[in-house]
Amino acid sequence: MKNIKFTDLDLSPAVLKAIEDMGFENPSEIQAESIPTVLDGFDMIGQAQTGTGKTCAFGAPIISKVDPNNKHVQAIILTPTRELAIQIYEELKRLSKHTKIRSIPIYGGQPMDKQISELKRGVSIVVGTPGRVLDHIKRKTLKLSHANFLVLDEADEMLNMGFIDDIETIINSTNEERQTLLFSATMPKQIQKLAEKYLKPDTKHIQILKKSLTVSKIEQFYYEIQNNARLETLCRILDADAPDSAIIFCRTKKGVDELVSSIQAKGFVIEGMHGDMKQTQRMSTLRKFKSGNLNFLAATDVAARGIDVENITHVINYDLPQDTESYVHRIGRTGRANKSGTALSLVTRKEISKLRQIEKEIKTKITKKQVPTLKDIMEAKSQNVISSIEDTLKAEDSYTKFIPLIENLSKKYSLESISAALLKDIFDREVSMDYEDNNLKVESSVRLFISVGRIDGINVKQLLEFIDNTSNVNSNFIGSVDILDKFSFVDVVDSKVQTILQNTSGKKYNGRRVNIEIAKGRSR
Structure with missing residues (x-):
């Protein structure tokens, strides 16, 4: 496979010319194996990570087989997010530049009238999200009875987002003789x-x-880390390591919003991206991140699908993902184009076993690091500040106009004191938090007794959601959770205990009043 070229793959001359224009000569592994399979007419399941060239793997052979004179929709490509739909559409447009084949993206957040107008003009390939595609099918503005190709891209994420019923309805709207390509x-x-x-x-x-x-x-x-020290740990890492560009992964949409708000307040340039945000906002954020005008992007796994940025130096798992595949998918956002990259994960003690399982499955050691101390942060900042000052001193014209100010100050203070004061001002701006201790200070936690258990049909996730919904205390402030038959125990940071006692105790879960009190003899 290593020596195979695109010209060996029996693609149409127009598609080969487009690939040549794009500067590619050798196909990736998924392309080399998928293109002949699709051209031979077989249904296919393709397992590969984002960034391996999947779009070309199905797009190049489909465009080679589509008839530009046929005015019906001949291929439908389903994708979980708007961003990925747009990305695939743009790739198809490049692949079909020497043909008369038209493609369009359809997704929520874009005017329906505009999409209907485009469909009426006649298109060969439609790329869309399941919800919007189904809307058009119901309106009869999109007919798939002549579609010879159905592509399900990022199928696992579409199912995770609850699109299974929509997908099956769409599949049943297509030609029964269609060729189906499933990528996951x-x-x-x-x-x-x-x-x-x-x-x-x-x-x-x-x-x-x-x-x-x-x-x-x-x-x-x-x-x-301890769960209640998650935010300060992240701030210490960002201050000490100073990543040029990082994606910070959170498990939930709410987690993204809370992290962005907290980190922006510390002076970091960060924005969030998740499925509940408006399309214009998500695309604007992605453009800024790709152009380098945004240092950090907080995102959920689903929102990050389709993000293909080469210069990401760090991936930070603020929340550890649920499975190994998601972990591999996340860290693959860095280290692209043969560049080095760094993946950092914040892990509580109860998550160590999950981390060990990830290590076992990826056959790679994940090395433990100590949370940066204040001394570490100051040393890292000092190197950057001193380097910047030395660069300024080398360019004499840039600072000589300030010398009279220093001369006036030197009549009252020593040059050492003036310099130290200026450096203090710089460090106060550079360091994100007012760290109280050299080492990370962890807030103590209190163990709470909660009068619901397994017989009430509650699990850990449901209990955390119940506390969050009633007291607005999210899982970042909660440590160990033990669900027993008739009751449960939860470790909560000291500062949030009274909030939960006042707001959650007495509320009903599945019709039963819940009592919460401090467990006897247990605090941490």
Whole structure:
């Protein structure tokens, strides 16, 4: 496979010319295996990470087989997010530049009338999110009875977002003789069932192993933390390491919003991206991040799908992901184009076993690091400040106009005192938090007794949501959770105990009044 070229893959001359214009000669592994399979007419399951060239893997052969004189929609490509739909559309446009084939993206947040007008003009390929595609099918503005190709891209994420019913409705609207191409980074049982139900018996399964990530130049580290020190740990890391560009992953949309608000207040240039944000806001944020005008991007896993930025130096798992596949997918955002990258994870003691499982599955050691001390931060900042001052001193014309001010001050203070005062002002602006101690200070926690347990049908996730919804205390302030048959115990940081006692105790869960009190003899 290593020596194969695009010209060996029997693609149409127009597509080959477009690929040549893009500067590519050798296909990636997923492209080399998928393109002949699609051209031969087989249904296909492709397992590969984002950034491996999946769009060209299905786009190049589809464009080679589409008839530009046929005015019906001949290919429908479903994707979980608007950003990924736009990215795929732009790639298809480049691949079809020497043909008369038209593609359009359709997604929520864009005027329906404009999309209807584009569809009426006649298009060969539609790229869209399931909800908006289904809207057009119901309006009869999109007919898929002549669609010979159906692509499900990032199928696992579409199912995670609850699109399974929409997807099945769309599949049933297509030509029964269609060729179906399913791409998914992971293969959970739902995906397997979907494939068994809708793909042909001779379907080809192409799996690109994660070796391209595990042997890449990504350095992987973790910090063992207490949950209530998560924010300060992140601030210390950002102050000490000073990443040029980083994606910070949170588990939930609310977590993204809270982190962005907290970190912006510390002076960092950061914005968030998740599915509840308006399309214009998400695209604006992505443009700023890609152009380098935004240092940090906080995002959920789903929102980050389709982000392809080469110069990301760090990926930070503010919340550890649920599974190994998601971890690999996240850290693959850095270390691209043969560049080095760093992946950092904040891990509580109860998550260490999950981290060990990730290490085992990716066959890579994730090294433990100590949370930066104030001394570490000051040393890192000192190097940057001194380097900046030396650069200024070398350019005499840039500072000589300030010499009279220093001469006046020197009549009252020593030059050493003046310099130290100026440096203090610089460091006060440079360091994000007023760190009270050299080492990370962790707030003590209190163990609470809660009068609901397994017999009430509650699990850890539901209990955390119940506390959050009633007292607005999220899981960042909660440590260990033990669910027993008739009651539960929860470790909560000291500063949030009274908030939970006052707001959550007495509220009802599944019709039953919940009593909460400080557990006897247990505090941490």
